[in-house]
Amino acid sequence: MTALRNILSSEIWESRRVMRALCSRVAYPQSGCRLCTESCPADSIVFKDGYPHVGAGCLECGACISSCPNGVFLPRQNRDIDILLPLVPSIKKRELQTIHYRCSNATGASRSAVQLNCLGRLTEFLLVAPLVFGAERIVLAKGDCGNCRYSRTISHQDKIITASRLLARAIGIEPNKIALAETGAPEEISDAHVPPPDRLARRAFFTSIKSKSAGLAGMLLASGRTIEQDQRAQVRQHNWRRTNLLAILSRLECRAELEVQQDILPAAEITVGHECTGCGLCSCICPTGALKNSMKEDLFEITFEAHLCTACGNCEQACRFKAIRSSNTFNLKRLFDQKPQTLLRAAMKSCDSCGAGFIHSENDICELCRAETPKLAF
Numbered sequence: 116m117t118a119l120r121n122i123l124s125s126e127i128w129e130s131r132r133v134m135r136a137l138c139s140r141v142a143y144p145q146s147g148c149r150l151c152t153e154s155c156p157a158d159s160i161v162f163k164d165g166y167p168h169v170g171a172g173c174l175e176c177g178a179c180i181s182s183c184p185n186g187v188f189l190p191r192q193n194r195d196i197d198i199l200l201p202l203v204p205s206i207k208k209r210e211l212q213t214i215h216y217r218c219s220n221a222t223g224a225s226r227s228a229v230q231l232n233c234l235g236r237l238t239e240f241l242l243v244a245p246l247v248f249g250a251e252r253i254v255l256a257k258g259d260c261g262n263c264r265y266s267r268t269i270s271h272q273d274k275i276i277t278a279s280r281l282l283a284r285a286i287g288i289e290p291n292k293i294a295l296a297e298t299g300a301p302e303e304i305s306d307a308h309v310p311p312p313d314r315l316a317r318r319a320f321f322t323s324i325k326s327k328s329a330g331l332a333g334m335l336l337a338s339g340r341t342i343e344q345d346q347r348a349q350v351r352q353h354n355w356r357r358t359n360l361l362a363i364l365s366r367l368e369c370r371a372e373l374e375v376q377q378d379i380l381p382a383a384e385i386t387v388g389h390e391c392t393g394c395g396l397c398s399c400i401c402p403t404g405a406l407k408n409s410m411k412e413d414l415f416e417i418t419f420e421a422h423l424c425t426a427c428g429n430c431e432q433a434c435r436f437k438a439i440r441s442s443n444t445f446n447l448k449r450l451f452d453q454k455p456q457t458l459l460r461a462a463m464k465s466c467d468s469c470g471a472g473f474i475h476s477e478n479d480i481c482e483l484c485r486a487e488t489p490k491l492a493f
């Protein structure tokens with residue numbers, strides 16, 4: 116009986132689903148991130164002992180999966196690649212040119228549409244990737260969102276659609292190819308060329324394994340496996356949302372350098388000023404691994420990978436020397452470069468008081484000891 120209770124307990128259910136190490140609040144408890152709790156229409160996500168938990172009231176709308184830019188919530192099934200891969204062969208053969216995403220409350224017939232409980236589950240990847248593979252249009256069929264129990268996801272849906280249109284524009288695709296269906300008159304589409312998802316998913320999987328070329332399907336499946344392996348191996352977890360998006364963008368060139376507000380697409384440019392003392396805190400509390408520090412031949416170095424940053428603000432907020440500044444806007448071309456950038460390289464010296472390494476050469480004791488000195492003297 117106890118074993119059964121354990122199996123049914125949310126703790127075990129969550130351990131397979133919530134990648135806690137990626138959470139901005141787990142990395143830095145003072146983080147102001149509330150995106151998941153604010154988007155959950157059931158108030159089902161709570162923080163217990165500093166960790167996010169999904170409670171029993173979950174409505175399975177998928178808003179947390181889509182609203183967390185760090186990829187903390189990994190679906191147990193129907194991951195983004197599971198939704199996309201069955202569609203790809205038909206898109207490539209031009210048998211399927213319009214992808215319909217349809218929520219459970221949308222009216223009208225559309226038998227072969229991708230059915231989601233709520234369009235709040237959509238990600239930029241799900242909206243952009245089919246267009247990259249050659250689909251002509253993405254049509255979103257919604258119900259009466261204002262009177263729906265998932266209505267709290269509306270503003271989040273709008274952001275995902277806006278960000279996806281900007282990403283489409285950046286790769287030279289007409290943004291209006293991502294469109295809402297006419298209310299009350301959803302399009303009827305044929306399902307003649309859309310094999311059942313299970314059959315296609317398996318076929319796509321084996322085809323991708325057999326293929327010796329490193330196609331996108333292989334890359335995406337590989338990235339999916341890596342996430343699971345990472346969880347088992349307890350190594351740094353990857354933000355699957357960003358990994359998927361980068362995998363699709365890495366096949367293309369950036370054709371329009373667009374500046375995007377970080378509340379639309381969570382990403383930022385980070386700079387490190389001369390105030391940096393080399394304490395390394397920023398890298399420790401960066402949940403995505405965008406900021407890293409290292410010692411190279413007695414030089415302290417901070418590197419930044421803009422394509423991994425989700426603009427959580429942890430680094431800027433936590434730096435007690437105000438050395439880090441993050442931008443409010445982000446140029447989409449940085450998602451295509453995907454190169455580490457050195458933000459700081461400086462010689463270290465040992466503090467005469469605590470022995471720790473620090474950067475400023477004009478002083479003999481580090482900034483932290485200097486800040487403590489009045490208290491110690493008192």
Ligand code: SF4
Binds near residue numbers: 137138140149152167
């Ligand atoms: S990082 Fe993700 S899980 Fe953590 S508080 Fe923000 S949205 Fe929630």
Ligand code: SF4
Binds near residue numbers: 423426427
């Ligand atoms: S670089 Fe800073 S803002 Fe970007 S993810 Fe890391 S801690 Fe957050």
